[in-house]
Amino acid sequence: MSRTTPAPWRREPGLVGRTVEAFLSPLQDAYLRDTPSAVARLAQLRRGAGKAPEEVPELYGxxxxxxxxxxxxxxxEKTEQRATVAVHxxxxxxxxxxxxxxSRRMHRTGYELGAAVRMLMPSGEIDEPLRRRFVRVGxxxxEAIRADRLRELVLLLRRQEVPLDYAFLADQLAQVQVPQLAPRVRQQWGRGFHAWRPPKATDSDGGGSKGTDTSRDAG
Structure with a gap:
């Protein structure tokens, strides 16, 4: 399995990140146990992927x-709107x-967006079409356009079983809506992309060799 080191600039999650963590952690555990209610909830939530909250009122609550x-x-109200959009x-x-x-958790602490995208590329090479998709997110x-572009990346991450820290991402999605904070978020994404390096040794769980992870599983 592809792994990476936690983002070194990751701070304690803010309100948005804590909200997402508190919601996803038990939901992910239940889904991996094949709990019917969790399976049904994820099926409902998938309908909103890449869409603004107002486009899927059936997901309210x-x-x-x-x-x-x-x-x-x-x-x-502006802060409230940014937060609710980011969580959704x-x-x-x-x-x-x-x-x-x-069998694997796709929400895991430390898997930052930029590094996760870089992990999709061959070691030492840049996949230009994928790089352009990543740039388009920034x-x-x-936010509706950003959500749709993130959806494209998530489908690629899913295909290669590369997880993502959705609590951290949620905090970033709230911050990137603020003009004064947006450059810092884009910088974080870029740093994650450029800083990631493949591991020097075989992954300890035997599933892959793209990165080394010292983080705990989220949830």
């Missing part, structure tokens, strides 16, 4: 967004990523 309000109301996007993309995968002009 199903994405764990209520966790955002555990500490009380938001200070302003991360959770629905995870559901697509985990589809049909019953240049998206709306």
């Amino acid at each position: 199903l994405t764990g967004t209520e966790g955002l309000y555990a500490q009380g109301p938001f200070a302003d 996007t991360a959770v629905t993309l995870y559901a697509l990523h985990q589809q049909s995968q019953r 240049t998206a002009t709306s």
Whole structure:
């Protein structure tokens, strides 16, 4: 299995990341146990992958967004909107990523977006079409467009069983909507892409040799 070291600049998750972690961790565990309710929930959530929340009103109340309000109301409507969009996007993309995968966790701590995309490429080479897909995520002009472009990447990650840290991604998706914070998020994605290196030794779990992971499983 492809693995990578945790992103060195990863901070403790913010409210958005904690909300996603609290929702996905038990859901992922239940799905891997083949619990019928969890299987059904992921099937529902997949319908929203790559779409804005308002495009899939049937998912209201199903994405764990209520966790955002555990500490009380938001200070302003813009912050609330950014947070709810980020949670929806991360959770629905995870559901697509985990589809049909019953033995491995596709949400795992430390698997940053840039590094995960780089892991899809041959060692020491740049896959130009894939690189352009990655760049398009950073240049998206709306969150709906970004979600759709992330969906394309997640399908590729799913194909090669490369996991992603959806709590970390959710925090980034909330921050990238803020003009003052967007450059930092794009920089994080770029750093992850450029900094990843293949492992020097065979992966300890025998499943692959693209990277070395010292992180714990999320959930």
